[in-house]
Amino acid sequence: MSSSITPEPLQRLNVSSSPQERFEEYLQTRGLRQTSQRKFLIDAVFSEHEHFDADELIDRLPAKGEDNYVSSATVYRTLREFVDAGLLKSFQLDGRTVYELDYGYPAHDHLYCTRCKELFEFTSEALVGLRDQVASKMGFRVSGHRMIIQGMCSDCITKSRRKKRKQDLV
Amino acid sequence: MSSSITPEPLQRLNVSSSPQERFEEYLQTRGLRQTSQRKFLIDAVFSEHEHFDADELIDRLPAKGEDNYVSSATVYRTLREFVDAGLLKSFQLDGRTVYELDYGYPAHDHLYCTRCKELFEFTSEALVGLRDQVASKMGFRVSGHRMIIQGMCSDCITKSRRKKRKQDLV
DNA sequence: ATTTGTGCAAAGCCTTTGCATGGGT
DNA sequence: ACCCATGCAAAGGCTTTGCACAAAT
Numbered sequence: 608m609s610s611s612i613t614p615e616p617l618q619r620l621n622v623s624s625s626p627q628e629r630f631e632e633y634l635q636t637r638g639l640r641q642t643s644q645r646k647f648l649i650d651a652v653f654s655e656h657e658h659f660d661a662d663e664l665i666d667r668l669p670a671k672g673e674d675n676y677v678s679s680a681t682v683y684r685t686l687r688e689f690v691d692a693g694l695l696k697s698f699q700l701d702g703r704t705v706y707e708l709d710y711g712y713p714a715h716d717h718l719y720c721t722r723c724k725e726l727f728e729f730t731s732e733a734l735v736g737l738r739d740q741v742a743s744k745m746g747f748r749v750s751g752h753r754m755i756i757q758g759m760c761s762d763c764i765t766k767s768r769r770k771k772r773k774q775d776l777v
Numbered sequence: 778m779s780s781s782i783t784p785e786p787l788q789r790l791n792v793s794s795s796p797q798e799r800f801e802e803y804l805q806t807r808g809l810r811q812t813s814q815r816k817f818l819i820d821a822v823f824s825e826h827e828h829f830d831a832d833e834l835i836d837r838l839p840a841k842g843e844d845n846y847v848s849s850a851t852v853y854r855t856l857r858e859f860v861d862a863g864l865l866k867s868f869q870l871d872g873r874t875v876y877e878l879d880y881g882y883p884a885h886d887h888l889y890c891t892r893c894k895e896l897f898e899f900t901s902e903a904l905v906g907l908r909d910q911v912a913s914k915m916g917f918r919v920s921g922h923r924m925i926i927q928g929m930c931s932d933c934i935t936k937s938r939r940k941k942r943k944q945d946l947v
Numbered sequence: 948a949t950t951t952g953t954g955c956a957a958a959g960c961c962t963t964t965g966c967a968t969g970g971g972t
Numbered sequence: 973a974c975c976c977a978t979g980c981a982a983a984g985g986c987t988t989t990g991c992a993c994a995a996a997t
Contacts, residue, residue: 638950638951638997639951639952640950640951640952640995640996640997641996641997642951642952642953642995642996643995644952644953645952660986661986661987662985662986676954677953677954678953678954678955679954679987680953680954680955680956680987680988680989681952681953681954683986683987683988684952684953684988699869699870699872700869702869702961702962702985702986703985703986704986704987718911718912718915718917720917721920727915727917729911729914729915731907731911733907734904734907734911737901737903737904737907738926741888741899741901741904741926742888742926742928744899745888745897745899745930745931746930746931746934747888747890747897747926747928747929747930747931748928748929748934749926749927749928750891750927750928750929751926751927751928752924752925752926752927753923753924753925753927754922754923754924754925755922755923755924756908756911756912756917756919756921756922757919757920757921757922757923758912758917758918758919758920758921759917759918759920760915760916760917761915761916761917764916764918808972808975808976809976809977810970810971810972810975810976810977811971811972812970812971812976812977812978813970814977814978815977830961831961831962832961846979847978847979848978848979848980849962849979850962850963850964850978850979850980850981851977851978851979853961853962853963854963854977854978872960872961872986872987873960873961874961874962
């Protein structure tokens with residue numbers, strides 16, 4: 608029961624095909640095309656598993672004039688496709704759209720530190736059980752959920768204590 | 778245990794002062810002013826307890842030229858103050874900011890029907906317990922949370938079945 | 948050859964803000 | 973009299989879109 612909460616970093620799951628392969632399949636079944644931009648973006652996105660928004664992604668991509676430059680419009684369009692294809696998940700935080708890897712990673716929820724703005728992940732089977740119990744009581748057919756716990760992470764608790772001590776000395 | 782989920786409509790709690798009184802207090806302690814617009818808006822907002830966004834609120838307020846007209850800028854500014862004052866809560870849904878009554882109402886979470894776009898409320902003590910348990914494992918100091926269960930409400934399930942049956946007949 | 952994708956710039960949507968005027972205290 | 977609040981219009985931040993050209997099938 609208490610082991611149902613997993614604060615450890617999430618591991619990639621064993622999945623039969625890579626994100627690249629899965630996206631190819633997605634494109635082919637809909638008569639869409641494989642382009643250099645799409646290939647480049649999928650590699651860029653899956654090269655690290657942080658949370659990011661469109662702007663952050665654009666910042667770490669080649670700038671205009673450099674090789675492999677991709678316009679922002681295409682980045683936005685492609686991020687949507689990745690979500691459609693089940694490669695990424697997206698949600699809203701502080702007004703912007705945040706993306707995270709979905710394909711190949713276990714379902715999880717988030718803790719959000721309102722001081723350092725960092726997102727932490729956790730998994731809890733009990734939460735999913737509770738969700739389904741609530742939904743069934745309400746006659747709902749569940750398709751998903753979004754749980755974000757807001758607060759202050761341990762690092763920030765420490766830092767804010769230090770800061771407060773300093774202030775108290777003045 | 779099973780009684781910890783409350784799908785029934787939320788009731789107003791007994792609170793010593795009205796939203797109006799509480800807002801007056803809030804304004805006075807900060808040297809802010811009571812204006813006709815603020816009074817009018819607080820009445821408009823607390824006259825029904827639905828979820829709404831700025832646009833929906835503006836739509837049901839008097840139009841430009843009519844009595845008690847309030848500019849959109851003031852509506853936006855005032856909604857923020859209501860949140861600061863603890864009268865309203867706000868959260869993001871599908872990109873827009875949704876407001877709901879907070880002062881005088883018990884804490885709760887939401888089910889969101891992605892078909893009819895309606896929000897339903899539920900309360901669950903177990904969810905709060907789980908939240909605190911997760912947070913403490915992660916060294917977090919909790920300040921709040923946001924849980925939204927997405928899916929299809931019972932009405933929409935019925936409707937979509939009917940629709941499907943019709944389609945099948947064609 | 949056909950049809951989708953891309954880049955560019957413009958527009959959209961929701962919300963905030965600068966500024967001059969109006970109104971509480 | 974002071975200074976906060978309002979209305980207006982303009983600007984902001986993020987995202988989408990129309991269009992002409994480029995590229996994939």
